[in-house]
Amino acid sequence: MKYHLISLGCQMNASDGERVRTVIEQMGYTWTEEETEANLIGILACSVRQNAIDKVYSKIAKWNRWKNRSNLITFVSGCVLPSDHEKFLKLFDIIFQMKDLPNLPEMIHQYGITTPNGIQNGFDTHNDNITEFWNVKPDYASDFEAFVPIQNGCDKFCSFCAVPYTRGREVSRPSSEILAEVRSLVGRGYKSITLLGQNVNSYGLDKPDTEIMFPELLRQIGEMGNQLASEFWVYFTSPHPRDMTDEVIEVIAQYKCLAKQIHLPLQSGDDKLLIAMNRKHGLEKYRQSVTTIRRLIPEATLFTDIIVGFTGERDEQFDATRAALKEFNFNMAYIAKYSPRPGALSHRWFDSVPLEVKKERHQVLTEDLKLTSRNYNESMIGKIFRVLVKGPAKHEGYLAGMTEGKINVRFLTDNTDLIGQIVDVKIKSATDFSVEGDLIN
Template identity: 70%
Template sequence: MKYHLVTLGCQMNQSDSERVKRVLDGMGAQWTDNESEANIIGILACSVRQKAIDKVYSKIALWNKRKASQNLITFISGCILPADKTKFLKLFDIVFAMRELPQLPQMLSQYGITTPAGLERDNLNPKEEINFFWQVKPKYNSAFEAFIPIQNGCDKFCSFCAVPYTRGREVSRPSHEIIDEVKNLVEKGYKSITLLGQNVNSYGLDKKGEEITFAQLLDEIGQIGAASNHRFWVYFTSPHPRDMSREVIEVIARYDCLAKQIHLPIQSGDDKVLIKMNRKHSVKKYRESVDAIRELIPQATLFTDIIVGFSGETEEQFQNTRKALKEFQYNMAYIAMYSKRPGAASYSWPDDVDLKIKKERLALLSEDLGEVSGAYNEAMVGQVFPVLVRDTDRKSGYLSGQTEGKITVRFESDNRTLIGQIVDVKITSASNFSVEGELVEVAAKVG
């Protein structure tokens, strides 16, 4: 019995896929890269983006055709809107919420697949179910990079976003489980660990008095790094500007293992658009957080998310976003053209910015980003940076990696044993979104 899993969307879905694989492995199924060989095929969907949903329909159409000549069971989970779920129930054999993952063996057994006795999870509420889900040990996709979910769901209800309707309200994972997982990964020699959540810096707020805060969680993890001889970097994504406290920034500055890279989504540089987006922060509040980052962690790189062409966005409001991008000097911005999503509050609003204008605004912001990120990269030339080698590069005879600040670096080497290691690279040239260098030496491998 072989299985194949297609994962769409964000890093949270990627992390969830590692737990799905663990459950299927525990049933005795074997992973295959070739989906045509699989007897069980699953997909982790993303209702946040229409392109991802379109891919789901394309995949299931092919899989259902195969059922005429092959025994095949299909399932779907991930971020799914109620409207999409209703449609998927008619197309997939099994549709389940990710928090119900521990019940997957029971679900599959109904289709004649012999599995070990499943755990009884009847009459559990969503918060209890997600706790059982977190107890499933992940099958990490990498030997040096791992993702740790610390929270599920969202309470922010941004008007453009469907996540509260796909993943539910915020639930914080028990901190002792998170800390234990970090310790385990450090002991195994992992170099990059990312804490995941829809709003990581609101961690613990749903369990006031029962759980530590996000700043305290980072401090606990920082102490693990301080007590270890092993070199590793801890990232987190995504925080919300409303909950970004000075205390969190102070903790990051205090510990070497807490990566000096901050992903802080702004979405728009105009206050009226932010109000319409229900972002619950102003440009002034956002600026205060960035000022604190520049003061306390001057070496930190800054990433963000931006939406162009949101419902009713005027040319003046777009220009305010351009001003914000230049003011905050982002190293990277994930820029998306607005598209309506069923379930989000803005779905009923007019999508009144012409597609041609959206594309023009996307291109202008991308040019602005290239200028500011390119200037930062040029300043790296001549300096030596530790780089986590991630893979071979598209350029033949080169390896590719990232600095602690997640700046992409390529350097000449055919030594594949360096993949997963931290090496020192002297930067020799730069472009807008990456740099090139020469290998200096392999950083001391300890821990």
């Protein structure tokens, strides 16, 4: 029996997929790259983005047509809004929440019963059983990069976001399990480890009497790095500006294994728009955090998320976002055109910015980003950087990788044994979003 699994959306879904694969393969299924060969096909959905949810409906329509000629079971999980959940019940054989993953084998054996049970029970966003999910050992997709979930859910309720309605409220994973998984990964030679959560820097706030807070979690990982001989980089995503403290930045500056790259979502450079987004932070709070980062970790790269065309965004508010992007000199910004999502508060509001305006603003901001990114990349020329080699580059005869600051690098070599290793590369040229260099033996 063969299975195929598709993960859409963010890194959290990708990480969840590694645990899903473990459960399925323990049932005796083997992986296939070809959907047409599979007896079991699943998809981890993302209700946060319209194009991602559209892809789910496209896929299941195709798979259901195949059932006329093959014995096929389909399932869906991941970030699913209640409105999509109701529709999926009529389209998929099985729909479950990630916290119920340990029960998937029983669902597959009795999939004809699972769907009506789902209709009776409705959509539950409580995370009471998430610990059982975390106890599933992941089937890591890479031999040198890994995602480690440290929490699930979100308590922020940004007006544009559906995550609190798809993943429930914040629940922190026991720090003992996180530290054990990180130590195990390092012992197995992993070079890049990313701590995952919807709001990683609010880790532990739901368990103030029994759990450590995020700065202490980073500190203990940093001490682990000091004790171990291996070179590895630990990242985290995504933090919330409201909870980004100087202590977190101080800890990152102190320990070598804590990667000098910070992803801090801005979303908008206009305070009134941030209030409408219910972000609970203003531009000045964000500026204070960036100032501390630049002072304590001057070598750090800075990534962000920005939404253009949010409901009511005026030209002058978009200009404020452009100004913020230039002020903070982001190395990378993941720019999204706003689209209302059912379940999120802003879905009730009139989407007042035309699509063409959103596209134009997206293009303008991308051009601004090219300037800030390229300026940094050109400053790398002539310097030697440690680079994690990730695989073949698009150009034949080259390998590609990333610096500790997650800057894309390519260099000429045919030695594929370097994949998964950290090497020295001297940078000789730069483009908008990448650099090229020479391998230093």
